[in-house]
Amino acid sequence: MSRVLIVEDDQAMAVALKDGFDYEGYQTMLARDGETGLRHATEHSFDIIILDVMLPKMSGLDICKTLRGDNNQVPIILLTARGQEIDKVLGLKLGADDYVTKPFSFMELIARVEAVLRRASHRDDKIDIYEFGDIHLDFKKCEAVKAGSRLDLSHRELKILKYFIEHRGEVLTRDRLLDAVWGYESFPLTRTVDTHIAKLRQKIEADPGNPTHIVTVHRVGYKFSE
Numbered sequence: 001m002s003r004v005l006i007v008e009d010d011q012a013m014a015v016a017l018k019d020g021f022d023y024e025g026y027q028t029m030l031a032r033d034g035e036t037g038l039r040h041a042t043e044h045s046f047d048i049i050i051l052d053v054m055l056p057k058m059s060g061l062d063i064c065k066t067l068r069g070d071n072n073q074v075p076i077i078l079l080t081a082r083g084q085e086i087d088k089v090l091g092l093k094l095g096a097d098d099y100v101t102k103p104f105s106f107m108e109l110i111a112r113v114e115a116v117l118r119r120a121s122h123r124d125d126k127i128d129i130y131e132f133g134d135i136h137l138d139f140k141k142c143e144a145v146k147a148g149s150r151l152d153l154s155h156r157e158l159k160i161l162k163y164f165i166e167h168r169g170e171v172l173t174r175d176r177l178l179d180a181v182w183g184y185e186s187f188p189l190t191r192t193v194d195t196h197i198a199k200l201r202q203k204i205e206a207d208p209g210n211p212t213h214i215v216t217v218h219r220v221g222y223k224f225s226e
Contacts, residue, residue, distance in 0.1 A: 001025060001026065001027050002025075002026050002027070002047040002048065002117065003026070003027045003028075003029070003044075003045065003046045003047050003048075004021050004026045004027070004028050004029075004046060004047065004048050004049070004050060004113070005028075005029050005030075005031065005037065005040055005041060005044070005046045005048075005049045005050070006018055006021070006028060006029070006030050006031070006049075006050045007031045007032075007034065007036075007037030007040075007049065007050065007051045007052055007055065007060065007063070008030075008031075008032070008050070008052045008055075008079065009032050009033060009052065009054075009055050009056055010052075011032075013052075014030055014032060016106070017050060017106075017109075018030050020106045020109075020110070024110060029044065029046070032056075033055055033056045033057040033058070034055040034056065034057045034058025034059060034060065034062065034063055035057040035058050036057075037049075037051065037055070037058070037060075037063055038058060038063045038066060038067075041063065041067060041072070041074065042067075042070070042072070046074055047074070047075070047117060047120075048074065048075045048076070048077065048113055048116060048117060048120075049074055049075070049076045049077070050077050050079065050109070050113075051063060051064065051076050051077065051078055051079065051096075052078075052079045053078055053079065053080050053081070053087045053091065054081065060078055060079075060091070061087065061090055061091055061094060064076055064078070064091060064094045064095055064096050065094045065095075067095075068094060068095035068179065073095075075097045075116045075117065075119075075120045076095070076096045076097055077096070077097060077098045077099065077100060077109070077112055077113065077116060078091045078096045078098070078099040078100070079099070079100055079102060079104075080099050080100070080101050080102065081101070081102050088101075092173075092176075093173070093175045093176070093179075094179075095176070095179060097116045097119070097120075098112050098115075098116055100112055119170070127139060127162065127165060127166060128140045130165050132165075132213065132226040133204075133206075133212075133213065133226070134146055134147040135151070135204055137158070137161065137162075137165075139158065139162055142155065142158055144158065144161075146203075146204065151203060151204070152203070153200075153203060156181065156196060157196065157199070157200050157203070159181050160177070160181050160196060160197070160200060161200070161204075163177065163180050163181055164214065164222070164224035165224060167224070168224045168225070168226065169223070169224075169225075170223065171217045171220050171221055171222070171223045172221050172222055172223065172224075173220060173221040174190040174193040174194070174221050174222075175190065176221070177193050177221070177222070178190065178192070178193060193222075197214055197222060200214065201214055212225065213225055213226070
């Protein structure tokens, strides 16, 4: 039974969401303000959080930032009001997995929840050893081999590769890569990502000028392909 935390201050919406998730077989917990929601999220284990952006005491965006800053990777779906475009973008940059704009149908939300849970289950598989093309990676030993020869990858490059593999098939923005690999506190620039990707391609791609594994998605970021 999947466990869901609902953080929503509107009473009617909160009750409707709780009833809906209960009916669908989820185990639910409800919080009506941001501080309570953050406390529940840190003191209990959840499979997913449904998080309203506009909350009393602490905003949903601040909750998201705090959880990701503490390396809590619980999947988060934001609930945003129509016209809060900046909140959607910022929420995704802070590490939210998806968002739904109010008003929405409960069936749409359930579909989003199921999709996010599938992705989370996929990336939570522990990856110690991985192979693609002629590359063999052993993350536990921090070793890489290409076509039988040792590949000299830095710790950062291995970390980038592991994050790509854990999120294979997903388009990753530069900001998301910065947050995951460099962290919130180091304040690197987005071009730092491009520089590291260029160096990584030189080492792992058969033709770095026409990469087939770390592919550029124009104006968005990068995607890993086997």
